[in-house]
Amino acid sequence: MIPQDRFRGLFHKYLLALFVAVAVPLAFNGVIEAWFGYRDQRARLDQWLGLQSASAAAEIHDFIHGITTQLGWLVQLPWTDEPDERRRTDALRLLRQAPAIASLTLLDGSGLERLYVSRIGLNRIESRTDRSADPALVGARAAQVWFSDVNYNRGSEPYLTVAIVGSRPALGAVVAEVNLKLIWDVISAIKVGRTGFAFVLDRSGRLIAHPDISLVLRGAEEATSKPFRAVRDAIGPKAGFATSRDAQGQFVAASAAPVQGTDWTVVVAQPLSEAYAPIYAALWRTAMLLAVSTMLAGVFAYALADRMTEPIKLLEEGTERIGAGSFDHRILIHTGDEFQRLANSFNKMASELALAQEHQERIARLKRFLAPQVADLVDRAGDDSVLDGRRTEVVVVFCDLRGFTAFSAGATPEDVMSVLSEYYEDLGRVIAKFEATLINFSGDGLMVLVNAPVPVEEPALRAIDLAVDMQRTVQVLIAGWRSRGYHVGFGIGLASGPATVGRIGYKDRLDYTAIGSVVNLAARLCASAADKEILVDAKVAADVKGRRPVEDLGDRNIKGFDEAIPVFGIAFNAP
16 A cells, blocks of 8 residues: 555544544643643742732831830930930930931920930930921821831932820920831842842832842932832732833732831832743643653554554455455454454455355356256265266267258358357257256267266166257257258267266366267267258167157168168157
8 A cells, every 4th residue: 555545544544533532632631731830830929929028018017116116215204394314315225226217306295306316417405496397296296106208318328207206295206217228138138039029119109128229229210210110000909919020121020018107018029031930841841741742642643543454454455355366365364353353254255255166167167068957966966076987878969960061161150150059059958958968069060978977867768858859949940040041951869888988188178078989879870860860779779669759760881880780760750
């Protein structure tokens, strides 16, 4: 089978079906695994970024809360008109304990400045400057704890003003300037993967904390804070992380958490290339597995399809050879399944066809010289020994047309063949009817044997009846021929006696025949018979005497015989 035909037949159907049956589930499973892996990774990323931002927000809140708590100790006692040395000592101690606090301003219940201590400026004691309208004091009196917007001291480090009032007006208030640079330590300590980072924005969206301190120092600039604010705005109030672009333009996954009290926002961001790296790796592994699985599926489908179609190909080739007559061909399939059983059936059929062919050939050979019913009888007996050479009593019948030589010389070949065809067609039916054995025919003459190879009862009587029927049949033909201007006659000679009968010839051409003087006598009697005559020898006449009309024609000199031989005639028109 050429490759093109191979892929047009069952092979490509099996190959495609098996490949789809294996590859599609693998691909579907790969897609499902990739989808669930992507979803799980997003969930883990959302949880992790949320935890990082919430943790950072909590640390910053703790940092601010710690400062407010320490400031609260300075507004526990009511003010008097006298200078309060103890408060100055407490304020200086607080500056030492809280490095983030840059300065402290203590106000009495009337809003007058009673003490100012600073790390970078001159301290003031009992200046009694009226600061009752200071926004920090006003805000603190409204909310007890007040936080200002982040401001940049001389355009550099971010500062936060915190104001706290006592539980009673007489306790006054404390206003502190807090350097937010120290929050950098908290933000820098947050590790978000290899390249992730965290930053803090105030309520107006200015950058107040970032691992890159240079960005923080430029946080008041719109160009610096804008991309960070865009990341925060992309997250919005919704839960979970969002994707946006950072200041470098790369996509990041970001999550935010608010800092309680200050209205700040802590944002934790990680580049998507790193955040989704596990997903990309999983997708790559899945793609590689799919590619390898698909190739293996193809190889598996090819091998299985080849295995499935190979027996079909053997069956196809085998049936073609058996159909062409090679009945000895056998289909060898050892799969142990339906294909092997089908091959065995074909082999059995081929054997039966071979036997049938042999039987038909044998019957054909037998029918060449035996009547069909006799040939079938010999075949059913399965014994060809009846055709072996032996000596037996036979009745030999010869017949031929009178004047055929002259007729054939003057007639056209078509007329000659037409006459012979009608002649042998009718004689063949008569010979078969009486189960005689046709030995041979040549031109217009033929030789028939009775009682060999299959013995019959009263062979002489059967031979006489055969001759009478032949004569009657041929005379009917002759009447027709004469109407067409053909002048021929028909004579028959019969003789009975022992003869040697059997097959003669060579392997590819065997004929059954009889040899003996009885054959010559019958042939000579036939030659002596005139039209419408049936001549028999004395033995045949004796065998049928009284049962068939026999006429003694006297002795005749027969060619090939030294003495005259008694000859008898049979009237074929007698009932």
